[in-house]
Amino acid sequence: MARLQDHDGNLLTDGVPLGIEQIPGGPLLVELPGDWQFEAAPGSDVSTLPGPRKGRRLSRAEAWHPRLALVVGLCLFAAFAIWRWGLSVLVAVAMWVTPESVVKVIDAGNMAVIDRTFADDSRTSAARQKEVQAIFARLREQAPPAPWGEYRLLFRDMPAIGPNAFAMPGGTVVVTDQLLERFDDPDVIAGVLGHELAHVSERHVLAQLYRAGTSYLLVTLIAGDPGPLLQDMLREGNLLLSLSYSRHHEAEADRLGVATATAAGYDGVALARFFEALEEDFGADGPSWLSTHPAHGDRIERIRDMAGSQ
Amino acid sequence: MQPSQTHQVQFTGNAKTFFGIWIVNILLSIVTLGVYSAWAKVRTKRYFAQNTVIDGRHFDYHATGGQIFAARVIMVLALIPFMIPFVNLVAIIVLLFAFPWLLNRSIAFNARMTSFSRVRFGFEGSYGRSFLVFMLFPLLSVFTLYLAYPFVARAVHRYTIGGHRYGTARFAFDSGVGPFYKAFLLAVGWAVLALVVGFVAIGGMQLFEEMAYASATGVNPDPAIMVRFGLLYVVFFAAILPAAFIYQAFLRNAVYENTTLEGGVRFRSTVTPVQLIWIAISSAVVAVLTLGLMLPWARVRLARYLAQNTQVLATGSLDEFVGTEAAKVTALGDAYTDIEGIDLGVAI
Known part of the structure; x- marks a missing residue:
């Protein structure tokens, strides 16, 4: 359960958040029932807040971390593989269906x-x-x-x-x-x-x-x-x-x-x-x-x- | 009349966070043979929109990857008639007539998918006006040897900006043709001057004569001539590229200066051609030297420069303005924004 209140403590909405989303480097957005959106201050801890985390795995993969070097390596390899083999396969398939x-x-x-x-x-x-x-x-x-x-x-x-x-x-x-x-x-x-x-x-x-x-x-x-x-x-x-x-x-x-x-x-x-x-x-x-x-x-x-x- | 407040546009993104998004986008795009690129595009647009901030409020982008992907599939399928001889003639005529409509749909899609402080933008175009400003006027300007092109540029901006709205507040653009001529003449002037000076400095005429002589007699041209021929290519770039930036810089400043948003909001842009050229060239050099790994830095750098040179001037507080628009839109209901149905989302 989450409750959203204004400055004076009046209840604006409450209920389980519909979604919690943050693109790395972007604002932390909490969608609440009744078309309310709450924007948490940067660095806020919302780990105890219930509700589905939209795109959490993707955001984690994108976060600045040494493993990004691995992603770079994979990109270089994949680009080489496409250029070396992938294109030929695509062309062969296209010719086959022509x-x-x-x-x-x-x-x-x-x-x-x-x-x-x-x-x-x-x-x-x-x-x-x-x-x-x-x-x-x-x-x-x-x-x-x-x-x-x-x-x-x-x-x-x-x-x-x-x-x-x-x-x-x-x-x-x-x-x-x-x-x-x-x-x-x-x-x-x-x-x-x-x-x-x-x-x-x-x-x-x-x-x-x-x-x-x-x-x-x-x-x-x-x-x-x-x-x-x-x-x-x-x-x-x-x-x-x-x-x-x-x-x-x-x-x-x-x-x-x-x-x-x-x-x-x-x-x-x-x-x-x-x-x-x-x-x-x-x-x-x-x-x-x-x-x-x-x-x-x-x-x-x-x-x-x-x-x-x- | 309340005093006008200046709000500096800020870009809060940085190369570090964008790098992760960018490299993951590329990996997933490669692995899926390009299919993921539709979702990658949305992710990138969201990053830049969410990090563009005015008065503590940010933009956002709401299209889904599925929408962009569907639009791309339709576009690829629509290309097929163009590859069949004779059928392609019919297809070209159909495209010519559909073009103004497609452009309207595309602009409207992008506007509707963009929001500032959760209030969406919108665009209402007309087929007739779109046909005039994007097709007929540019065609007519050819017959004036493009000398009337600034009038066309002004008409295009009047139409596209005037068709946009923020919530229910309409944008408007009006300007004399002077600033458009200034941008146009400075750009063309630079290009012509650089071409003439460069051509003379290299000895272009003599060069062409020697090339003609070499090809007529079948003698292999002197390698030094090939080097000078390469220099001619460099001169060409030194003339054309800066001209494009000169035009864009002056045009952007003039367009922002003369754009208004209903409710007393004005805009200001202070970019300079020299800085734009410097950013473009140094970014390209750095990107090449780092095998493209610094591309995200280059994009963030350009976004930051553009934001730093953009201001929004509002009479009264921006809070109040956004609040009013949000209330109006809520009163009208979502039907107002979704009434036009399926979006093609052609990214033109």
């Missing part, structure tokens, strides 16, 4: 946007297209099946992109006229297409999308509001980490692509010639930690190493 129809819509939507903005119908002759499709068919037999939908190859004229090829998660691979004009050699084409097939079979596009989204969300949720300046620093750092992830994917696609092309009866190592030509045409690229792709020189070297080990 239905095929959604991925197909992504492919179709992206293609529609690309066609409207910077791609024109291909100028490559039908005969040449047939040749390249034949290479693609041979590679497809050697590559692991596409996780969502089927592999298909499209031709587009994309002057803004230059000699290049890219893949979408549903299995759509696009090759530019500029690439076919620049490279005649079927081995180089096979190397490039093998690389793109590897992006599809290893689900790189969605993995990057999900990983970037998840880590952004986690950083925002866990760091809360670190204040001006630091918020930006955290997010930029997160972006740099995701770039390293993308470089890792490119290297993996190089390795698998070369293997696929070789299995299909081509000289997969010709992929190195593609990067050499790019370097010749456009020069070396910027610092590697700022790039989504590994430096051309590194890639050429690594692909040639693969030839040595085969």
